[in-house]
Amino acid sequence: MADHAIPSQAQSPEPAPHPVASGTVPIRPRRGFAPHGTPQLSNVNRLGLFTLYMKEVRRFFKVQTQTIWAPAITTLLFLTVFTVAMGRSGRMVLGVPFATFVAPGLIVSTGMMQNAFANSSFSLLVGKIQGTIIDYLMPPLSEGELLAAILGAAVTRAVLVGLAIAAAMAFYPGVSLYMHHPWAVFWFGMMGSLFMGSIGVLSSIWAEKFDHNAAITNFVIAPLSLLSGTFYVIDNLAPLFQTISRLNPFFYIISGFRFGFLGRSDIGDTNTAVLHAALGLGVLNLALIALSYGLLKSGWRLKN
Structure with missing residues (x-):
């Protein structure tokens, strides 16, 4: 008798192991970013840039009492002292x-600009001193991405400090923060923060210890900030000192920011007059950012 072949039953495929049971939990991509392992044509490491930016923001936000609220209280004390000393008898300035x-002037100079410098000058300098600079140099980030993250965090801190100061001053008697030209408030606030953020990066590259950084703060930034028309109009100065003041970038930042609130300033009372200063600050910031990028790329005082 011929053997009857037993029909083979189609074998169903084995069920895939559960990702948790097998120890292979799928990694969900962050919203707005491609899945891990997916090639990208973009030359910008967006995930690395965002990660470093958030690291810098969280670093100063963890001590926000010192980095955000303390500058607001200090600036408010400046306003109180100078108002009591010089604002008696209903003194009027620029109407x-x-x-x-x-x-x-206090919001943008002693608040936003100085804190932008403090934030950007800290990261690389403390890395060099503590020997952790490798944490900034080894990740797959280009010099441009590294610079963008540091400057972005500095501007973020400056904006938060400026908002805190403005909120405190809104309740101060005799202070009006009505904005006649919001574009000037935004532009000169951003340009001032970028300016000081770039100076902070250059300072942290050059400095080898905290004393060097403190020297720049005390002997360069503080005099240029306080002697740039923060508490007076330069028309009250002698012609020589008016010329010196007009060579000070702080003067144009403070005057342009003040123009946004008052509609009047030392550099003019119209948008056209202030626009030249706005463009000049933009060009100056591009030059400082290019210099910072070049020094980061060269590794000067960072890789030796």
């Missing part, structure tokens, strides 16, 4: 009360 005149 507004003295407190309203001095408030914008």
